[in-house]
Amino acid sequence: MHTPPSSSPSSSSSSSSGAEQADPSAVRIGALVPLSRPGWVEAGRHLLAGLDLAVREVNDAGGIAGRPLELVVRDTAADPQRAVAAVDELAGLGVAALAGEYHSVAARAAAARADALGLPFLCSSAVLDALTEQPTDWVARLAPAQSHGWRIYADFLLGAGHRRIAVAAEPSVYWASGTRVLRDHLAPRGGRVIELDLRALAPAAVGDLLVEHGATALLLLVGHPEPAVSIVRSVRRDQRLAEVTIGAPAGQPEFGSWATALGDDGSAIPFLRYLPERLGPLGARVEAALRERLAEAPSFVAFEGYDTIAVLADVLRSHGVDRARTAASWPRVAVEGTRGPIRFSRTPGIGVRQWAWPPVQVVDRDPAEPTRFRILRTG
Template identity: 75%
Template sequence: MNTPPALPLRLGALVPLTRPGWAEAGRQLLAGLDLAVREVNDAGGIGGRPLELVVRDTAADPERAAAAVAELAGLGVAAVVGEYHSVVARAAAARADALGVPFLCSSAVLDSLTEEPTQWVARVAPAQSHGWRIYADFLLGAAAGTEGAPRIAVATQPSVYWASGTRILRDRLAPHGGTVVELDANALTPEALCEALAEQGATALLLLVGHPEPAVPLVRAVRSDPRLARVLIGAPAGQPEFAGWAEALGKDGAGIPFLRYLPEQLGPLGARVGKELRERLGEAPSFVAFEGWDTVTVLAEALRAYGTDRAQLAASWPELAVEGTRGTVRFSRTPDLGLWQWAWAPVQVVDRDPADLDRFRVLHSG
């Protein structure tokens, strides 16, 4: 008598795969999640049960994400993983908390991912306040030796994520005499924004906006304006990380510092996973792909050690110590965060080398 195959153990996955979501980031995230699932299954699964990834496209829509969490809960998933956009992950976290479903967030960084403290939500990406303070320290270092304090202009769009980032930068720079001025990227044309930069004597322009619109035309306008030749363009949210940035802007997209959550040198595990991700993607993996791999690997270890009961899984966050591609993942409660947080993934400020767009230069580490 043949033994029937073991029923799969389902994990829900939230990923932006269509516009207006950042589909390129979603593709990288899904590649990491899927590779880790395949590796778990190749090693025998969880107690003989294969993992099955049940993917839902959030398309950067918070309501769609919340509905997906409810649907996945009804399908019996052990937990939900993923998501890249912070405002979407916040909606998913709220629904997961309400339904009692563990949610291990891969890439969203907004500090206030939950309104109230919860046991159900954990995160492998660093909090925005941690990474963006490091970025502000980079700006202060870049201004050292120049005349006056940094005068930062931020081209921004309405969003709780961009507003939070602006506040973090202002709070970090102000004690050192730095100023932050907001420019509404929805109201100003690229040419009008260049006029404002010139009038205000800005030393840097930070792109707190979507990609490719309006980020790409803003970069082109600033690069072509001789008055702004010495203005640093920055993108702390990481837009230049992805290949589409270099394809759209060419050399204009080089020399634009952004945050990346990778160590300066990957260890043997990270190098091996990076090689397999490159083969799967057909291009260099971004830090987002590594976040996806780490997410599933951490959750698989929790499932092996604590079983599939949702409450037991959620209770396991502080007990875990799992080797990931970027270090040992351990969760703790940190001040002002209502979730279980890996404190911290490595943080770098990098840019694309003008001499070789496929090469990233490490400018600052934190």
């Protein structure tokens, strides 16, 4: 998911206990998280909950060779410039590595800066294929590349009989990349992508174009809550579009705020999430702990946060806190994560070390019970 960047209040500082720590023996990990708008704050809260839970468990188990692990959090607000400033600050504070980030544009800026500084960065949640312009050994990623997940989504659309698919898109490198993935995958298989530029359209005008083009599916490549919520309401209330499927591959319906804003209108909107059909023992235990911490069901983003620290803690225990040794260790990672065994490899077209691949699902909220998710396809 991506929210276009803009200016916002200065970033806050926190750690695993909610305030900066002064323990000189601590091993510090810098965490990049969207905690204020225009960042997706709800996603940031889930990501931080996973990071923080894992840090606490590492410390309960003795830390890193007896040294406590400390999380130093910086709010990126989905802003690339703030992300770069945070990387610079965290590097100066002596962090052993960077973790986190949800928004692709902020993660891409952070990855470029981390590469330039020689600072290991394990990206938790951003999916943009071109996370770095050139191949680097300093950056690794847990989330699947956008091209991988969105091809699975495109196959779901084809399997459901959709051949004329409209995308309502806002301008951004993330949405443009997603549109390109869909077009390139659908065209050879008889599908057509119809682009609707929301810079020139009001939500109410989307319906007329869907009818004009004979589209049977509308994909929301837009920010949440707006204009996504307004578009959904408009389409749901247009009797001409009763048979049109609304989709949101970037995952907007994953979080509770979607159901709160849209109620029944927010159900039956397929989206991507990165969870297995059934969690194993570790995943089930972490899910219970995250549910207690968040006071709601954890999203896949919370699991990504937890797995990020699990990987970094394993690397730091095995190879020490030297930054170059950490970066050199990505190919040797073999960690049991909450969603399966995690290993990194070089993947064609991807410039960073990549977990290929986390489990992928296409799911939606059940119209009969909008708090329950239905699994429509796995990949």
